[in-house]
Amino acid sequence: MRGVKRLGCLLLCAALLSGCGTPSRSETIFAMDTVMDLTAYGPHAQDALEAATAELSRIEALISAQREGSDLFSVNAAAQSGGEAATPVTEETAALLARTLALCADTDGALDVTIYPAVEAWGFYSGDYRVPAASDLEALRAQVDYRQVAVDGTSVVTHGQKLDLGAVGKGYAADQVTALWRELGLTSGLLNLGGNIQCLGAKPDGSDWVIGVRDPAGEGTLCTVTGQDMAVVTSGAYQRNFTQDGVTYHHILDPATCAPAESGAASVTVIGPSGLICDALSTALFVMGPDRASDYWQQRQDFDMIYYTQDGDLFYTSGLEGRLTLRDGLEGQMLTWKTAGS
Numbered sequence: 001m002r003g004v005k006r007l008g009c010l011l012l013c014a015a016l017l018s019g020c021g022t023p024s025r026s027e028t029i030f031a032m033d034t035v036m037d038l039t040a041y042g043p044h045a046q047d048a049l050e051a052a053t054a055e056l057s058r059i060e061a062l063i064s065a066q067r068e069g070s071d072l073f074s075v076n077a078a079a080q081s082g083g084e085a086a087t088p089v090t091e092e093t094a095a096l097l098a099r100t101l102a103l104c105a106d107t108d109g110a111l112d113v114t115i116y117p118a119v120e121a122w123g124f125y126s127g128d129y130r131v132p133a134a135s136d137l138e139a140l141r142a143q144v145d146y147r148q149v150a151v152d153g154t155s156v157v158t159h160g161q162k163l164d165l166g167a168v169g170k171g172y173a174a175d176q177v178t179a180l181w182r183e184l185g186l187t188s189g190l191l192n193l194g195g196n197i198q199c200l201g202a203k204p205d206g207s208d209w210v211i212g213v214r215d216p217a218g219e220g221t222l223c224t225v226t227g228q229d230m231a232v233v234t235s236g237a238y239q240r241n242f243t244q245d246g247v248t249y250h251h252i253l254d255p256a257t258c259a260p261a262e263s264g265a266a267s268v269t270v271i272g273p274s275g276l277i278c279d280a281l282s283t284a285l286f287v288m289g290p291d292r293a294s295d296y297w298q299q300r301q302d303f304d305m306i307y308y309t310q311d312g313d314l315f316y317t318s319g320l321e322g323r324l325t326l327r328d329g330l331e332g333q334m335l336t337w338k339t340a341g342s
Helices: 045-063 071-079 091-106 116-122 134-141 169-183 275-288 290-300
Strands: 009-011 024-031 034-041 084-088 150-152 155-159 188-193 196-201 209-214 221-227 230-236 241-244 247-250 265-272 304-309 314-317 324-326 333-335
Touching: 024 045, 034 045, 034 169, 045 071, 045 091, 045 169, 045 188, 071 084, 071 155, 091 150, 091 155, 091 275, 116 134, 169 188, 169 196, 169 230, 169 275, 196 209, 196 275, 209 230, 209 265, 221 265, 221 304, 230 275, 265 275, 275 290, 275 304, 290 304, 290 314
Parallel strands: 314 333
Antiparallel strands: 009 209, 024 034, 034 188, 084 155, 150 155, 188 196, 196 230, 209 221, 221 324, 230 265, 241 247, 265 304, 304 314
């Protein structure tokens, strides 16, 4: 599984490491095709890091579309024939896929778990980048349709579609690791899974975590957001791209076109309690564009977002009031909840 949200957020390390003498352990690993930084606080910190490393490895082996022997590899191999196929998977994979398909439907296909062949065609798995011909894109559009996939107990039924859980995999892994840490008695910890940030509890001194969101146009930050027990996930056009014949193509594909989304977004950051939900929505809202993304938030209002457009406009939701600090000189517009009749 490729980590497609690298460096979406930057940690403000000086603020994070002032733990008032609380024992801490940190480790950097490579998993899910990305560099991950894990930091645990408290007397069981080392045990927590070892458990987290094992859990991340287990999840990757279970749901990586690229790893032979994984559940998704088996589903995609069975789908190769193009006809209807029912593939047995673990209960965990079935449950995760069912949740993801529900998000595909909820976002009206802006998130689509069957995007695998399009990502493969553009070379974002292999690194052998290419721009597919118009005829190839037309053929790909016929292959991308989450509505043709169903979960039946512990079987996944497809009609030739190939699946990829890359848009939710790291978020799901972050949720699983923080749940595991809670079971081990940890009350403070921080995960940076290739830009998917997950904060367990508060900082060791009881204060809020401070997370910086990268400026898509440079190495600085657009803003910082504070909070506890939260996920902060960014999708950005800058994170993985290539240039051909003077045109730059990014990795966030619109399922409707099977080409890089032309929504006007430069980056979208989603903040909420669930890493999986934030991971999924950061991709979907990027594809939607700012107007549809605002409407979607109005309908749900159970997450917060920071939406930065290619024109340099920044929008943020009202739940971030008092928690968001913009860099000097940057202005933002707050989106507020519209009541009936307003």
